[in-house]
Amino acid sequence: MPHKNNVKAVVLASNKKDELLANAQTLMISTSSEDGSDIEWGVAPFVRLNGMFYIYVSELGAHVRAILKGHSVLFSIIEDESVARNIWARIRLKFQGKLTKIERGNEQFIQVCKNFSEVHGPVMSLIKDFSDFHLIEIEPVKGTVVTGFGSAFNLSGINLELTERLSSNG
Amino acid sequence: MPHKNNVKAVVLASNKKDELLANAQTLMISTSSEDGSDIEWGVAPFVRLNGMFYIYVSELGAHVRAILKGHSVLFSIIEDESVARNIWARIRLKFQGKLTKIERGNEQFIQVCKNFSEVHGPVMSLIKDFSDFHLIEIEPVKGTVVTGFGSAFNLSGINLELTERLSSNG
Numbered sequence: 512m513p514h515k516n517n518v519k520a521v522v523l524a525s526n527k528k529d530e531l532l533a534n535a536q537t538l539m540i541s542t543s544s545e546d547g548s549d550i551e552w553g554v555a556p557f558v559r560l561n562g563m564f565y566i567y568v569s570e571l572g573a574h575v576r577a578i579l580k581g582h583s584v585l586f587s588i589i590e591d592e593s594v595a596r597n598i599w600a601r602i603r604l605k606f607q608g609k610l611t612k613i614e615r616g617n618e619q620f621i622q623v624c625k626n627f628s629e630v631h632g633p634v635m636s637l638i639k640d641f642s643d644f645h646l647i648e649i650e651p652v653k654g655t656v657v658t659g660f661g662s663a664f665n666l667s668g669i670n671l672e673l674t675e676r677l678s679s680n681g
Numbered sequence: 682m683p684h685k686n687n688v689k690a691v692v693l694a695s696n697k698k699d700e701l702l703a704n705a706q707t708l709m710i711s712t713s714s715e716d717g718s719d720i721e722w723g724v725a726p727f728v729r730l731n732g733m734f735y736i737y738v739s740e741l742g743a744h745v746r747a748i749l750k751g752h753s754v755l756f757s758i759i760e761d762e763s764v765a766r767n768i769w770a771r772i773r774l775k776f777q778g779k780l781t782k783i784e785r786g787n788e789q790f791i792q793v794c795k796n797f798s799e800v801h802g803p804v805m806s807l808i809k810d811f812s813d814f815h816l817i818e819i820e821p822v823k824g825t826v827v828t829g830f831g832s833a834f835n836l837s838g839i840n841l842e843l844t845e846r847l848s849s850n851g
Binding site: 535536556585594597598607631 | 761
């Protein structure tokens with residue numbers, strides 16, 4: 512197990528985090544149900560611009576209704592099972608953020624939709640005008656990343672930068 | 682979009698659900714934090730025996746402490762991004778279940794640990810005796826599966842069988 516202050520281990524973990532973020536296409540969303548008694552979960556393709564994550568999601572999903580109401584939410588990203596070096600230690604991160612709904616039709620809405628089309632293909636042009644869908648901007652605030660056995664770090668700020676090392680896999 | 686009562690569409694969805702369950706190696710865990718104010722999330726390799734899911738997880742994870750305390754929990758399984766036919770419609774399921782802690786050292790504990798070693802490799806022999814780890818049995822009760830655009834179904838019982846078709850992607 513690398514030492515807590517091992518610079519190489521920190522750089523390696525930071526690189527793995529950047530690689531995960533660069534390769535991932537979808538964000539998972541965990542939140543509480545509308546009445547707060549149960550847990551909800553969903554997944555959505557995302558684009559990332561200047562550190563901000565954007566998802567375009569339908570309020571037909573209970574998890575979407577919950578986050579639009581301001582319920583606590585935790586986002587997570589995980590490498591595919593098929594690329595995990597060890598299934599017990601899939602590289603993954605989770606974070607909390609500030610959510611803002613981008614109003615349909617304004618300049619930013621149009622720009623981000625265009626970006627979605629470029630990154631995630633023609634579906635966006637089909638669903639762009641569906642009024643049950645909402646464009647949500649997520650500014651990352653804090654989180655944690657696990658890059659292997661005994662390698663977990665806190666993350667901070669819009670760029671999800673590694674701060675302190677954790678003694679457990681968060 | 683297939684008709685609500687299209688038998689072929691139901692069989693296709695059921696087969697996709699079975700395939701997802703047969704191929705997946707890990708279960709994702711969404712729950713609330715210990716004080717109930719935040720959301721927690723984690724992932725764990727699972728084995729499945731007679732319909733029951735088993736996970737072997739460390740209480741160093743906040744999500745594990747929460748589920749050991751009996752907080753609401755939602756489990757989810759999702760196909761890898763790399764095999765998704767369309768990134769907007771990854772095949773996925775989520776379910777609630779009844780949780781039982783299997784006591785260390787009894788016959789079932791030994792049997793399931795052996796099964797973990799067979800399915801998920803040599804890590805289990807390293808962590809089997811770690812006292813912060815707990816073996817948890819999950820009996821599926823109800824859930825939902827999404828197998829494509831406009832194809833979402835409720836699931837019921839230990840075998841997570843398709844029941845009614847949903848009008849939205851839950």
